[in-house]
Amino acid sequence: MRQKRRIGKSGSKNKAAKTVHFKTYKDLPFCAMSLSSTLTNKTGVWRTLTPVVKEVLCTSCLLCWKFCPEPCIIMVDGIPVIDFDYCKGCGICAEVCVTKAIVMEEEKS
Numbered sequence: 001m002r003q004k005r006r007i008g009k010s011g012s013k014n015k016a017a018k019t020v021h022f023k024t025y026k027d028l029p030f031c032a033m034s035l036s037s038t039l040t041n042k043t044g045v046w047r048t049l050t051p052v053v054k055e056v057l058c059t060s061c062l063l064c065w066k067f068c069p070e071p072c073i074i075m076v077d078g079i080p081v082i083d084f085d086y087c088k089g090c091g092i093c094a095e096v097c098v099t100k101a102i103v104m105e106e107e108k109s
């Protein structure tokens with residue numbers, strides 16, 4: 001996928017600003033971010049919120065599966081099942097769920 005990155009001050013009339021094209025993620029500049037799969041790193045014990053799925057409200061629309069950034073949601077018979085070894089508790093799945101079939105609750109230790 002082709003990605004664009006704008007270089008220069010936002011909103012300025014800086015003529016030195018230019019657009020750089022990256023053909024693949026391999027062309028991205030080196031940074032502190034890990035390029036490996038998030039599934040190589042377990043969450044550990046720092047998660048404070050945990051998603052809870054209410055199956056009766058789920059319409060199997062796949063939005064949570066699509067937007068989970070980890071990705072740690074597996075669809076089983078049309079119902080999302082969350083792999084808590086990797087879930088970071090970010091709440092995106094609950095935010096995108098139109099029917100509110102996912103709610104975030106405090107992590108139980």
Ligand code: SF4
Nearest residue numbers: 058059061062064097
């Ligand atoms: S976003 Fe909500 S309704 Fe859609 S699959 Fe996920 S839990 Fe079910």
Ligand code: SF4
Nearest residue numbers: 068087088090091093
């Ligand atoms: S809370 Fe975040 S990491 Fe966990 S399943 Fe939902 S979207 Fe994925």
